Amino acid sequence: MKTIDCTVAVIGAGPAGLAAAVGARDSGADRVVLIERDESLGGILQQCIHNGFGLHYLGRDLTGPEYAEHFIDEVRSRSITCLTRTMVLNLDRNLSMLAASSGGMIQIQSKAIVLAMGCRERTRGAIALPGHRPAGIMTAGTAQRFINIEGKLPGKSIVVLGSGDIGMIMARRLHLEGVRVLAVVEIMNCVGGLSRNLVQCLHDFDIPLYLRHTVTDIRGTRRLEGVDIAPLDDNDRPDMSRKIPLECDTLLLSVGLIPENELSRQADIELDQATGGPMVDQYFHTSGAGIFAAGNVVQVFDLVDHVTTCGIKAGGSAARFADGEIRHWADDSCPVRPGSEVRCVVPHRLTPGGDGPVEFYLRGDSVMRNVTLLLHNSSDETMFSKKLLAVQPPEMILVSLKSIPQNRGAEYTFELQSGG
């Protein structure tokens, strides 16, 4: 079997992996290997042909492929080995990997690893949709790949369940391609994605939006023939007396994303229930010594720009770990926890000896206006506070702290309080 020895191995060449490879190389790792199962680099960005990427990190409004190309060029301009059509099948705690490639199996041994496998979409099974199981039911991302990469329409008349950004963007994309978009159906009382997409994807084309509705039946045996949707009552039960039948041949699901952590589980890496990804410290070091994580594998980010920032940091940390410059988190690292009205916080802990500012990424529990974000230590002293005009779960709250004491026994909690 072919074997490869390297300093830093990065698993996945989407935006997080591309950034991690660049970060590792720029921090002095001499042998950086970027492993990608697809034929080309860039990951899901290649099918996200809409614009809105890069406004924060590059100060430019780019499409997904343009954003990908920027970082692919960065990778190509450095001495980084790219293994495409190569899929890591096994990862263990001693930093060895087994990968399948077109040339056969490869054993890869590295001094440090960055997990950058991204996330995957929740499927019909995850939300237990009732009804028949005909062809024509797929995730929004699958439909996006059909249209934007393969040039094929998934159907002629479509209902979208879920109003996350991908769902709304696909509604517009299909409408522009001449497909009838009958409805976007959302179980919550507000859309799951950004207002910009509500305006520019749905309002612009008068695409009907059904809030507080869900799909209650799926009809058709070979191909989808239609779905029923119904409003939800105060107990979140569908009111079947007010159901609306819709004739369509395709149902797209845009019902959330889950970090893809099969490899992390194999290596027994500790996961956070709230984010679905590994617990990490401020270096993006996971509970496995030498195993780092970046991007949507840690938590589903709202903006690719943040993924890039974290990827560069994680890759740089991996290089420094390989060099013996930083150590693994241990008993003396300080936990950081989500408190009242905060759904999740990354990083989950701070390893003492840290230098430079620490960036925290938070998500609120619900829609709130005029709130104060507070950081407490274990003696309930306020270490930091910031007024926020609005908190919306789809948008992350980013806090950068110049210095935060990381002495033994310190513990931190973020919370959101009403009232500015």
Added chain:
Amino acid sequence: MSAEKRHRLLCIVCPESCEMEVVEKDGTFVFPTGICHMGQDYARQEIVDPRRILTTTVKLIGGEVQMLPVRTTQPIPREKLLKAMDQIAGITAEAPVQARDVVIPDVAGSGVALIASRSVDKRGKKTK
């Protein structure tokens, strides 16, 4: 000519996402209280001349991938989006393509160019 026109808008400038009803009379706009200057600028543009960047794909001949993602360099008038899609449906591009190569110099009479948003090598050559 003094008829009032009312416009309902959802501001997309910041996460606050203000809903507003703007009254247009004799070419001037009256905003509800609490709408910031950026929100007012956004609303004026949306009422007078709403524009959008169009992103779509063009069939690609002889490339490593079958579809070429394309974009307009600037936003084009919203009402020209479907006309632009019709025009784009009738064309093909040929590999190799460099990102920012012009695919249509003036899309739907908007004066704005449609450009490639990805570089694609010829099929068989090593791709990006």
